[in-house]
Amino acid sequence: MNISVATYGSHSALQILKGAKDEGLRAVLLCPRSRRRLYERFRLADELILVENVEDLLREDVQRNLTSMSSILVPHGTIISDVDIKRFVKDFKVPIFGNRELLVWESDRELKEMLLREAGIEVPRAFSSPDEVDCPVIVKLPGAEGGRGYFVASGRDDLIKKLRKMGVRMNRGLYIQEYVIGVTVYPHFFYSPLREEVELLGVDRRYETNVDSLGRIPASDQLNLNVQPTYEVVGNIPLVLRESMLEKFFDIAERFVEATKKLVSPGMIGPFCIEAICRAPDDIVVFEFSARIVAGTNLFINGSPYSYLLYGEGMSMGRRIAKEIRLACETSELEKIVT
Known part of the structure; x- marks a missing residue:
């Protein structure tokens, strides 16, 4: 199989590369020069293309190189945050795994809220x-x-x-x-256009500075410190939901997928995350979504309790992406999973 899986060296690149190799596909890393040593430590990339930053993905020579290797790019959060996403979607000519237009919707808060409301999902005011x-x-x-x-x-x-x-x-x-008071929950879903099915592959919570560390300080001392809470993500914590809550989350995920098909053709392809707050086990409010792989999936490079139920050991989100690409190649249905 000549297809290769490419990604940019940041965010969830390690599991994407590992997943590609586990599915027998070539793994191509668009690697920032400053991180070359880091990624060489893990020996996962079959091909290394050195770049200065995300913007370099739009260079013609980089795109020609990717095209020569029949690469499919797997986008992640760094691409969303570090480049003009509208320009990227328009000018990046290499096939992308997933719906590239959804990346634009994800980056626009008004469009994001419109999509969630179209799905009939409760959102904060x-x-x-x-x-x-x-x-x-x-x-x-x-x-x-x-x-x-x-x-x-x-x-x-x-x-x-x-x-x-x-x-x-x-x-x-x-x-x-x-601000909705409750427990934050981040379930990792995968929609397969080949199987027309939503899969739950993991759940996490995020560990944030300095709001999580403030919880260790007595309330009286917090007032004296006069510290402004911050919410920058530094890591992720695995979570297993009460089994009775799973049906509600599947319902939200499936309605989200249907709304994307209606508003952003061809709709959802591959990984996505519903970012929610549980006020109670049966009272869920969704405040964000991510229409691509999220960093919380890095917890489960060897699989999660949920992916184990579906696939046994070793099914990360990165590998699930590669598996969908491999299956699409074998059935001549690549057009269903790339844009």
Whole structure:
């Protein structure tokens, strides 16, 4: 089989490369020069293409190199956050595993909310102005991602006070969302266009600075410290849901897939994550989605409890992607899984 799987050296590259090799496909790494030593330590890439940054993926010589190796690019979060995604979707001519237009929708908060509402999924209230706020909110500054650029305000007055203290203009493209109190849950799904089926391959929670460490400090001391919580993700924690909750999450995931087919043809392809808050086991609110592999799947390079039920040992999300590519090649259905 001449097809190769390519990805950029960041985020979830290690498991994507490992998954490709486990499925008998060539593994190609677009590797930042500054990280060459890191990726060479793991000896997973069959081919190494050195680049300076994500923008270099748009270079004609890089794309020609990928095309010569019959590469399919597996996108991940670094591509979403570190490049003009609209330009990337338009100018990157190499086949991408998944629906490239969904990457644009993921990066646009209004489109993202539209898609979730189309699916009939409950989402937190959003406010177009600080003056509308009547409850605790989480505020995401322009360019916020990976937990960076977020802060919480207890209400309208607290929000205005914090914005003034930060020197942020109130009309500066803020995304103000109701802060829902509950347990954050991040289930990792895979939609197979070949099987027309949604699979659950894992669940995680995120460990964030410094909000998670603040929980170890008594409340009285927190007040004296006057520390502003931050939400930058530094790692992930595996989670197994109550079995009675799985049906609800599958229902959300399947409705999401159907909404993508309606609004963003050809719809969802491959991995996605529903980012949710559980107020109670039967009360779930979805505040985000990711329409590609998420870093939380790195927990399960040798498989999760859920992937084990489906495939036995060793089925990571990276390998599941490679498996879908291999099956599509064998059945001459590549057009169903790449755009």
